[in-house]
Amino acid sequence: MSNILEKESALVRMQADIKKALQKPEDQRRWVMVIDTRKCVGCHACTVSCVAENKLPPGVVYRPVLEHEFGTFPNVGKRFMPRPCMQCDNPPCVPVCPVNATWKRPDGIVAIDYEECIGCRYCITACPYSARTFDMGHTYSQGTPQQMQYELEPNFEYGQEWPREEGVSPEGNVRKCHFCLHRLNEGELPACVTTCIGTANYFGDANDPDSLVAELIASPNAIRLKEEMGTNPKVYYLV
Amino acid sequence: MSKTLQRAAWAIAIIGFVVGLVGFYQRLTLGHTATNYGSYVPWGLWVAAYIYFIGLSAGAFLLSALVYVFRVKLLKPVGKLALFTALVTLAAAMFSIWMDLGHPERAWELIFRTNFGSMMGWMAWLYSAYFLLLVVELWFAMRADMAACAGEAGFRGKLCNFLTFGQKDTSDASVERDMNILRILGSIGVPLAVAFHGGVGALFGVVGARPYWNSGLTPITFLVGALASGGALLVFIAAIWGPNRGTEQHKKLVVFLGQIVLGLLLFDLLLEWAEYSINLYTSIPSHAASLRLVLFGQYWWVFWIVHLLIGSVIPVLLLAFSGKNVTAVATAGALIAVTFISVRLNIVIPALAVEELEGLKHAFSGPGLSFDYFPSTAEWLFFIWTVSLAGLLFLIGYSLLPLVTPQKEA
Numbered sequence: 001m002s003n004i005l006e007k008e009s010a011l012v013r014m015q016a017d018i019k020k021a022l023q024k025p026e027d028q029r030r031w032v033m034v035i036d037t038r039k040c041v042g043c044h045a046c047t048v049s050c051v052a053e054n055k056l057p058p059g060v061v062y063r064p065v066l067e068h069e070f071g072t073f074p075n076v077g078k079r080f081m082p083r084p085c086m087q088c089d090n091p092p093c094v095p096v097c098p099v100n101a102t103w104k105r106p107d108g109i110v111a112i113d114y115e116e117c118i119g120c121r122y123c124i125t126a127c128p129y130s131a132r133t134f135d136m137g138h139t140y141s142q143g144t145p146q147q148m149q150y151e152l153e154p155n156f157e158y159g160q161e162w163p164r165e166e167g168v169s170p171e172g173n174v175r176k177c178h179f180c181l182h183r184l185n186e187g188e189l190p191a192c193v194t195t196c197i198g199t200a201n202y203f204g205d206a207n208d209p210d211s212l213v214a215e216l217i218a219s220p221n222a223i224r225l226k227e228e229m230g231t232n233p234k235v236y237y238l239v
Numbered sequence: 240m241s242k243t244l245q246r247a248a249w250a251i252a253i254i255g256f257v258v259g260l261v262g263f264y265q266r267l268t269l270g271h272t273a274t275n276y277g278s279y280v281p282w283g284l285w286v287a288a289y290i291y292f293i294g295l296s297a298g299a300f301l302l303s304a305l306v307y308v309f310r311v312k313l314l315k316p317v318g319k320l321a322l323f324t325a326l327v328t329l330a331a332a333m334f335s336i337w338m339d340l341g342h343p344e345r346a347w348e349l350i351f352r353t354n355f356g357s358m359m360g361w362m363a364w365l366y367s368a369y370f371l372l373l374v375v376e377l378w379f380a381m382r383a384d385m386a387a388c389a390g391e392a393g394f395r396g397k398l399c400n401f402l403t404f405g406q407k408d409t410s411d412a413s414v415e416r417d418m419n420i421l422r423i424l425g426s427i428g429v430p431l432a433v434a435f436h437g438g439v440g441a442l443f444g445v446v447g448a449r450p451y452w453n454s455g456l457t458p459i460t461f462l463v464g465a466l467a468s469g470g471a472l473l474v475f476i477a478a479i480w481g482p483n484r485g486t487e488q489h490k491k492l493v494v495f496l497g498q499i500v501l502g503l504l505l506f507d508l509l510l511e512w513a514e515y516s517i518n519l520y521t522s523i524p525s526h527a528a529s530l531r532l533v534l535f536g537q538y539w540w541v542f543w544i545v546h547l548l549i550g551s552v553i554p555v556l557l558l559a560f561s562g563k564n565v566t567a568v569a570t571a572g573a574l575i576a577v578t579f580i581s582v583r584l585n586i587v588i589p590a591l592a593v594e595e596l597e598g599l600k601h602a603f604s605g606p607g608l609s610f611d612y613f614p615s616t617a618e619w620l621f622f623i624w625t626v627s628l629a630g631l632l633f634l635i636g637y638s639l640l641p642l643v644t645p646q647k648e649a
C-alpha cells in the first residue's frame with residue numbers, strides 16, 4: 001500500500017517538470033507532447049476538454065482523435081491517434097502567411113495573432129497535418145430562438161480574453177492548438193493532458209534531460225508523423 | 240446579329256445582378272456561415288473565381304501588348320477593349336478574393352504588414368502596381384478619342400471632356416507621343432503580368448503539403464491558361480462589340496485572334512497532358528489522389544464534359560474547321576472563356592479534397608469539417624453577382640467611353 005502512495009503520479013511529475021521549465025528563459029524551453037497510442041482507448045475526452053477549454057465553436061477542432069481499424073475477423077484491431085498541432089520546428093504554415101500573423105515563438109509553440117490574421121486560410125492549405133481550422137462564425141444555438149450565454153463567454157487563448165461577438169476575432173480567423181499556452185504560462189498542463197482518462201498524454205520540456213518527456217522520446221518506439229517531410233514535429237507517438 | 244447579342248448581354252447581366260444580389264446580401268449578413276468551404280476544404284468557388292478572373296485579366300492584358308508593344312496593326316482596333324476587359328476582370332478578381340477573406344476589413348494589412356516571404360504577400364503589391372498601370376495605359380490609349388468625343392452633347396461628351404483632364408490635343412504628333420508612352424507602359428506591363436499571374440501559380444505551386452499543386456509547371460500552366468482564356472474572352476468581345484462589325488477588316492481581326500486562341504488552347508492542353516500523365520503514372524499512389532478525383536471522382540463531369548468536351552474539343556473543332564467564320568470563332572471563344580471556371584475549380588478543390596491524414600474524415604464532425612465540397616447556393620449567387628457586376632461594368636464602360644472608334648481606325 002505504502003508503495004503505491006509513494007510512487008509519483010505521471011501528472012504530478014509533469015506538473016513539476018513544467019514549473020521547472022518556467023524558471024528558464026523562454027527560448028530554452030522546448031515543449032513537447034508525447035501520446036501513447038497503446039494506452040489511448042479512443043474516448044475523445046481530450047477533444048472535448050479542448051473544445052471546452054478554448055470554447056471552440058462548431059467547425060473548429062484542435063485535437064480530433066483519428067481512428068484506424070485493421071485486420072480481419074477474428075483478428076481485428078483498432079488504433080486511436082489524437083492529432084493536435086505538431087508545433088513543427090520547421091512549420092510550413094508560417095512562411096506562407098502574407099501578413100506575418102502566425103509565427104514560431106521562442107519556446108517553439110506556433111502562435112496566431114488573432115488581431116492580425118486576415119482569414120485568408122493559406123496556412124490551412126500549407127499544413128501537412130490539417131491541424132488548422134477556420135472559425136466561420138457558427139454558433140451552437142444557431143437556428144434556435146435564443147443565443148445561449150455560454151456561447152458568449154470569453155476564452156483565454158494566448159493569455160488574453162476573447163469574448164464571442166459576431167464578426168469579431170477569433171471569428172473569421174484560422175485557429176489551431178497552441179499546447180494551451182495560456183495554461184502553461186500559469187504552470188498548468190494542457191487541458192487534454194490533464195483530462196485523459198488513461199494518462200496516454202505526456203507533456204513537458206524536452207530540453208530538460210530529467211523530464212518525463214525527455215525519457216519517453218528517447219525510446220525506440222517513439223515516432224513522429226510524416227517525419228520524412230522535415231517539418232520536425234514536437235508531438236511524438238509511442239507505438 | 241451582334242446588336243441582339245449586345246441587348247441579350249445587358250439583359251443577362253441585369254438579371255444576374257438582381258438575382259446574385261441575394262448572395263452578396265447573404266455574404267454581408269451571414270458571413271461565412273452560409274458557405275460550404277471551411278476547415279478541410281478551406282478554399283472554394285470564390286477562390287477559383289478569383290484565379291479565373293485574374294487569369295482572364297492577365298490574358299487580355301498580355302494580348303493588348305500585341306497592339307501597344309509589338310504594334311500588330313491588325314489588332315489595333317481592339318487594343319482599348321482588351322485593356323478595359325483586363326481592368327474589369329481585375330476588379331472582379333479583387334472583389335471575389337476580398338469577400339473571401341475572414342476579415343475583409345483587414346485587407347490593408349496586405350500592404351502594410353507584407354511578408355515578402357509569402358507568395359500571397361507579393362500579390363497585393365503586384366496587383367496594385369498592375370491596377371495603376373492599367374488605368375494609366377487605358378487613359379493614354381483613349382486620350383485622343385476622349386478629346387474627340389469631348390465635344391459631343393450629353394453625358395458622354397461631358398464625361399469625355401472631364402476624363403481628358405485638359406489634354407485635348409488630337410494632333411498626329413500628340414497621338415504619336417501617346418503611342419510611344421503606351422509602348423513603354425506595355426513593356427513594363429508584360430513582365431508585370433507574367434510576374435503576377437505566374438505568381439498566383441507559384442502561390443499554389445509552393446505548397447509542398449499538396450502534391451497536386453506542388454509542381455514547377457504550375458506557374459507556367461497558370462500563364463498559358465490565362466492567355467488561352469483571356470484570349471478567348473477577347474475574341475468573343477471583339478466579335479460582338481468590336482468596331483466595324485460586318486467589314487472584311489473586322490472579320491480578319493476575329494479570325495486572326497481565333498487562330499491565336501487555338502494555338503494557346505492546344506498548348507494549354509499539352510501542358511495539362513504533361514501534368515496529368517506524369518501524376519497518374521507516378522509511383523506514389525497518394526500523390527495521384529487529387530488527380531483521380533478530377534478524372535473519376537464524384538465531379539468527373541466537370542473535367543470530362545465541361546472542360547474537355549464543351550471547353551476544349553468543340554472549340555478546337557470550331558476553330559480548326561470553321562476558323563474563318565466569325566460566328567463560329569466567337570462561339571468557340573465564348574465556350575472556352577465560360578468553361579474555364581471548371582479548370583480553375585479543378586485546380587483549387589481536388590488538392591484540398593483529399594485527407595492529409597487517414598481517418599480525419601470521420602474523426603470529428605461539424606460545419607466545414609468535410610472533404611466533400613460543392614459550392615452552396617449563397618456561394619453560387621455571390622459568384623453570379625460578381626460575374627454580372629463585371630459584365631455591367633463592361634457594358635456601361637462600353638457605352639460611355641470611346642473604347643471602340645470605328646471612324647478613325649477603319
Ligand code: SF4
Pocket residue numbers: 084085086087088091092093094110126127128129130131132176231
Ligand atoms: S502541425 Fe501544421 S499548423 Fe501545426 S505547426 Fe505544423 S504545419 Fe503549422
Ligand code: SF4
Pocket residue numbers: 096097098099100101102112116117118119120121122123124173174
Ligand atoms: S489565415 Fe491568418 S494566419 Fe493563416 S495565412 Fe492567412 S492571415 Fe496568416
